[in-house]
Amino acid sequence: MTGVSVTFPGVKALQSVGLTLRAGEVHALMGENGAGKSTLVKALTGVYAIDAGTIVVGGEPRTFTSPAESQAAGISTVYQEVNLCTNLTVAENMLLGREPRSFGRIDTRTMNRRAGIVLTRLGLDIDPRSRLGEHPIAIQQLVAIARAVDIEADLLILDEPTSSLDADEVEKLFAVIRTLRNEGTAIVFVSHFLDQVFEISDRMTVLRNGQLVGEYVTAETSRLELVRAMIGRELETLERIERQAEEKDVVEAGEPLLQVVQLGRKGSVEAVDLSVFDGEVIGVAGLLGSGRTELARLLFGADAADTGTVSVKGRRTRLRTPRNAIDHSIAFSSEDRRAEGVIGDLSIADNMILALQASRGWLRPVNAGTKERLVRSYIEALDIRPPDPQALMRNLSGGNQQKVLLARWLITDPELLILDEPTRGIDIGAKAQIQQLVTDLAGRGVAVVFISAELEEVLRLSDRLVVMRDRHKIDERVNDDVSVSDVLEIIAGEVRADA
Amino acid sequence: GGSDDGGSGSSGGGGSDDLTMGFAQVGAESGWRTANTKSVQAAAKEAGIDLKFSDAQQKQENQIKAIRSYIQQRVDVIAFSPVVETGWDTVLQEAKRAKIPVILTDRAIDSDDTSLYETFLGSDFVVEGQKAGQWVVDNAETNDVDKDGTINVVEITGTTGAAPAIDRKSGFEDKISSDPSIKIIASQTGDFTRDGGKKVMEAFLKSKKGIDVVYAHNDDEGLGAIEAIEAAGKKPGVDIKIVTVDAVKDGMTALSEGRINYIVECNPLLGPQLMDLAKKVAAGEDVPERVETKETAFDQQQAKKVLADRQY
Amino acid sequence: MRSALRHPLFWPVLALGILLLVNLVATPSFFSVRVQDGHLYGSLIDILRNGAPTLLIALGMTLVIATRGIDLSVGAIVAIAGAVSCTYLAGAPDESSAGRAIVAMSLAVGVCILLGLWNGFLVAVLGIQPIIATLVLMTAGRGLAMLITDGQIITVNNSLFKKVGAGFVLGLPVAILIALAILLVTAVLTRRTALGMLIEAVGINPEASRLAGVRSRTITWTVYVFIAFCSAVAGLMIASNTSAADANNAGLFIELDAILAVVIGGTSLAGGRFSLTGTFIGAMFIQTLATTIPTIGIPSETNYLFKAIVVILVCLLQSPKARAVLRVRRPAPLLTRGSQA
Amino acid sequence: MSAHTPTADDLRGSATDRLRQLTPPRRFYPVLATAALFVGMLGAGGIRYEGFTSPQVILNLLVDNAFLIVLAVGMTCVILTGGIDLSVGSVVALSTMVAASTLRAGWPAALVVVAVLLSGSVLGLLMGLVIHYFEIQPFIVTLAGMFLARGLCYLISIESIPIKDPTFTSFAMGTIDLPGGYFITPAVLVALFVLAVAAWGLHMTRFGRTVYAVGGSEQSALLMGLAVARTKVGVYVISGFCSSLAGLLFSVYMLSGYSLHAVGMELDAIAAVVIGGTLLAGGSGLVLGSALGVLVLGTIQTFISFDGNLSSWWTKITIGVLLLVFVVIQRLFTRRQA
């Protein structure tokens, strides 16, 4: 595609961008949050109409006016936010529109079998007949990928497919991508994980502010060059954090801020003991589906626990609803931002202020001046784009939405902040900022529970590490130089011991 | 469910060998209908007839269902006030097969097969319209309030498509066609309600000039029109003449106060006559094919006389 | 001009304007307002006065719809309010005293608020789908109203009571003044406090709102109580307008008018962002339409046809998509609607 | 669910698989709840009223509600996509009107049937096109459709028109005798056939699955490259078709055309669908549930007529209360399962 432009009211999301894709090659699309990657993907596949420019497929100029058309032309896409139907089964989601039929009726048996095969190929052990909505967001993402892979396309586009996957899943995905590449499929891969990009891609295109920065051959480009191309400045922040994190030492003394004993919920998490002290970062590690999210939801009262006790600052209490938790200055940023975070039709400002406003009650509105000041300062601090407080949340790029949601909780000035995948879909610059933020908060005495699929990140930030497996807490240790392989060993060891 | 309200009184005489009657009422859409229901219920109690009553909520299909269930329950007589004239053949065939006699009340049905029912008891809406029209014609002199030689009538009709509305309109038009000086200058539905009558009349008063007579298809619409006329600073019954149909108590009061000029009666108190017929029919006696209720019309003088013992 | 064109209320206002113009052409005296018995008198005044109940209910409906709900029981509540107040008044020894009227009206409003609590309970606590939860009261409520009035039309004679729906203050109809006052208070309550934003948040994404600590249950519950209150006042106006309680017909189909007003005013039935000004214009539009029919002499048989055509035209006019199709090609064909995951 | 170890998993997996085949999938729970409650209601009626549970009374539920079943089937399709169709009641009335007036004008019965079905489908098509391409809310478009159809009825005639066509009358009088002296009508067969076709179509065809997908998330369905436009317009055509078919059954049932027929029947249809466990938000529900919903409403009616002592207002109140009891119990039922 050449010279492609897309304009939204008030935003030039893409200006004259070109992109060349070759068969049998993995092409990475890089850029900061809001650079225009997802827009480019959507323009290419007919979701957005393009204002200018041409798209040429196999030598023929084409304009797609709907995703259906691009799919028919051999382009298979996984969009950034998981776009599946949670009310249908996994198999149905994978094969919608391409169901195997016999005598005009859908052959459910074949459908389930076929879905099962593709899922296994991606290392997913789930029942194709189960409802998609029952699965955590990471599984949903894998199902979306499975769907795209199963469409035997000439061009496969993956917009941040790995944002919620852990190392294991990523490896399996890459294996599949390599096979497809060797079979001659062209692949577009969007990600903020530089390691992954360098591992899998052959070529990279970098966008910044809707404009093309350039195309690079991966093998000939260094990380530093790439980062500089993406954000246009040097990246020292990352290193600075590592230093700080190491310097810090927390005294686990006195009353824990939050203490739970044998906290559990039928069908979700079994009897967990945990104490959280002021100014401490607790990292929660575990494989996909190990129950990290569920634990976080129990700590926040998003799901009501049915066993165990909770005390906040030594006082026994119950966390039955998020309101209870918020009243105890606990905050929780969910991993599923689209379903559980974003209020799409409200502005950035309203989204940011929501939690604070909710805890104040409707009768005491945050006054306009304070609101403006708070919102502006967080827009600036987190570098949210567009920096317009009145922009609608649903028009923001994925990463920027995540930042707004973080700001929502920071504004409430919590004593305990539970972050479930806070860095999902966030560019490296912003990721560094957020990590910095966590460190700063801890420095100021805020306790943080930090959940991330990226083990390195968890290890880098946390003072204490909780390891989960199969909905159990299987280990807890002070994080002094625990390494990724140590953690994996903990998980694996337990498995072996179990079996 | 299953709570029993005081007003229905089913087991008047008590004994199980009593006559059982299934009565499928149209609904309770107006005060007139409620009076009709009460009359039937009271008369049944009086006559010692076990009454199975059902309210169809203005839906023909509900009436049919009710009749079906009466057939299932093997009642002795079925009576009903048809929502519409048409569409009764099937279910009445079933009743006939089950040898249950049927009495129509209030309104006839349109069927070629008159053996489907024993008799009809009720009034004729066309005649009511004619009576109203005749009154306008007869009093042409006084009705031409503004003395311009033409009598401008505005008509507030009942619910569009409802049988009384259609018949009262055609009966009225039928009579006034004899006098070229009488013209309907506007006609609009007031849905048989006071609120509707008032709103329609408000609009007429502003958009039409020289209104002499209001013809409302029922008292309620007429009462609504009165409110609108008074709000416009005119005297109802004097500056604008009003003729309505029904003769419910509120209407009669207004008539006796001179705010309405003429009311054609439509009598809801069919109960006693119905019970008489039911007993005869059940006993296999011959009954006339058509029994008209005694109905009259009232002017202001007559209204004053009968107002005191008006029950509904 | 361009910014006016882009204003969401431009099209509803335009539609209202056109409708008024049609009336003016058909009946030149349509706009004339004169003083009659010390108050203003004319078609426009009628529209304001008769439109007040619809406006009130549409106001409540706006908030209910903003939380993704709907309330079908408003008509029944209207009937109950009228029935309670008139039956009480008619049974009172001093029927025409002002004190009685106040007691009667407070009683009616009180009863209706209980009904609102009931609806809210079904929706917010038991989690029954709003349409079916309120369908219960829609059916049973009219029965209750008839039970109260014994199926009769109860006529009352009380000058204070009559004022609410048919009276005038400072030359203006009391009904519209009450409705506007409630509109104003609601506007202040929703827009000057955080209530509006919280209601919208609950309507757009209930789960995200809950996790952000919004008391969505209380908010949902409150809006059902509020619409019941609005319906009660509307019911009093309707009863007062003819000084009679008609349990069968009072407020029949008013829920459709109210919903139509809300939608014409630009609030989406999918919940979320709402516009009270839009609702005001929508309600006035509906009432103008109702007045237009007898004024310009549309035959009864074609009322529905006329209404259908007007509704379609207004909605087409209002839909950005339809205007775009009629004008030029525009980009961004998809994703204008938020999805509800 | 399953752990990550293959060994333990093999054993557990197959065991749970077998179990899974025995217990019905979760999406059937609401319908099962409706069915259980329906049976419970019949039982309660049988205890309270003599003859309530006689087979013919139950068959009459079908006989008297065949048209409503057809209507509810169409409505279910629309609601499954997250839409709603308020026009169905009016379209039923219009269909009876068209049928009655064309028959009176001497058209052959077959032609009349085709004309009615066609006009209903075309009206549905128009509404679907407006809803999808102009992005106007279904509630409003179909409300306009409701006014339009009702208005057209009046245009044809404001008086009721009897149907005297021999084909129609023989269809109306015809019964299908069942062993034991019981009977149903041909309309029941039509309704059951429509129900079966719809159930099959929704579960066994691509169109049907797309209906569910659109209801789950229209945006996702679009991004998955599904034929969203065709599906969304399609369900309104189906609903229009079902309404006109229901209208035909209704005109057979009534043997007349009347512009005030079926006032408010759209609410009955919606109520039946919702009682049957379908979510108004779309994406979840079964047509079978809607048919059960119709039977539940019919049972409430039967309660009323068997009682025979309820005055008009107690009738309304009782209907409301029974509806309430039903939805609350159903809600508690399904909530515990969820």
Ligand SMILES: Nc1ncnc2c1ncn2[C@@H]1O[C@H](COP(=O)(O)OP(=O)(O)OP(=O)(O)O)[C@@H](O)[C@H]1O
């Ligand atoms: N529908 C829309 N309306 C208005 N603006 C939009 C819309 N969609 C995207 N934008 C804007 O276009 C720009 C590019 O967004 P895009 O989603 O392509 O970013 P991205 O590179 O994918 O970022 P991320 O890494 O955060 O996903 C952003 O500024 C965003 O706010």
Ligand SMILES: Nc1ncnc2c1ncn2[C@@H]1O[C@H](COP(=O)(O)OP(=O)(O)OP(=O)(O)O)[C@@H](O)[C@H]1O
């Ligand atoms: N590989 C898998 N196979 C089957 N089910 C899985 C798998 N992974 C996760 N699950 C499901 O995930 C649920 C636990 O999810 P939870 O969200 O707590 O996990 P998590 O550790 O937070 O993972 P994530 O980081 O993906 O959110 C389990 O109930 C299970 O149904």
Ligand SMILES: [Mg+2]
């Ligand atoms: Mg993106």
Ligand SMILES: [Mg+2]
């Ligand atoms: Mg998780």
